[in-house]
Amino acid sequence: MKKILLITAILLVTFSLVACNQITNNDSSQNDSSTVANSTDQSSENTSENNNASNENKVNSSGSNVLIAYFTLPEAVDDDSDTVSSASIVKTEDTVVGSTEHIAKMIQNSIGGTLFEIETEKQYSKEHDPLVDEAAEEQEENARPELSSKVENMDSYDIIFIGYPIWWGDLPMPLYTFLEEYDLSGKTIVLFCTHGGSRLSNTDNTIADLQKDATVIHDALVISRSDVAVTEQEEVDRWLESISLK
Ligand SMILES: Cc1cc2nc3c(=O)[nH]c(=O)nc-3n(C[C@H](O)[C@H](O)[C@H](O)COP(=O)(O)O)c2cc1C
16 A cells, blocks of 8 residues: 555656646746847837937927928019929929928928918019019018017027028028027027029128027038029938037
C-alpha cells in the first residue's frame, strides 16, 4: 500500500513538473512575442520621435498656426486681356485675382494656413493712373488708411506671412496701418511681394523696424508681376523648404 502511495506521489510530482515546464515555456514564448512586439513598438516610437525631431522647424502640419495676410489691388482690365500680359491680375478659368493674392493662395496650397485679405474702408480706384496718383498722395501724407478687415484671433497664430505689392518703392500705406495695429512680438514674420521691377525695396527692414520683437525672415519671396501667372507651385514650395517652413 505504501509503495502504491509512493508511486502515485512520484507520478503526481512528475506530471506537475512537466505541466509547470510547459506553462513556463508558453509564458516565455509569449514573452518572446511580446518582446518582438515591444521592440517593434519601440522602433516605431523611435521613428516617430525622429519624425518629431525633424519636424521641429516645420509648420504645424494642419497649418492652423499660420496666417497668410496680404494686400492686393487688382486693376481693372478688359475681358480680352490674357493671364500673362495683364499688369496686375491673374485670370484662371473661374477667378480673377490680384498678383499678390495669387501668390498667397499658392503658399496656402503648399502649407495650409488661413488667408486674410487686408482691406481698407476707402475704395481705391481700379484704373491704373488715378490709382498711382492716389498712392503717391497717401505716401506723401504718410497716411494710415483705415482697415475694414480685422484678424480676430491674432494670438492663435505663430507664423504670419505678409504679402503686398510694391507701391512707389515702398509698402502700400495700408500695410503701415496693419503693422501698427497688431503687435506681432514673438511671432515669425515671413514676407512675399510682387513688383514691377523694384523688387523688395528694403521693405523687409521697414517691417523689421515696425515689429522689433518679431523674427522677420529676410529671405522673402519676391516675384515680378510679369512672372506671377507663370510661377510654378514648385518654386513656391522650394522657397518654403529653403526657409524650413515645409
Ligand atoms: C500705385 C502703384 C504703385 C506702384 N509702384 C511700383 C514701384 O514703385 N515699383 C515697382 O516695381 N512696381 C510698382 N507697382 C507695380 C506693382 O507692384 C505690381 O503691379 C504688383 O504686382 C501689383 O500687385 P497686386 O495685383 O497684388 O496689387 C505699382 C503699382 C501701383 C498700382
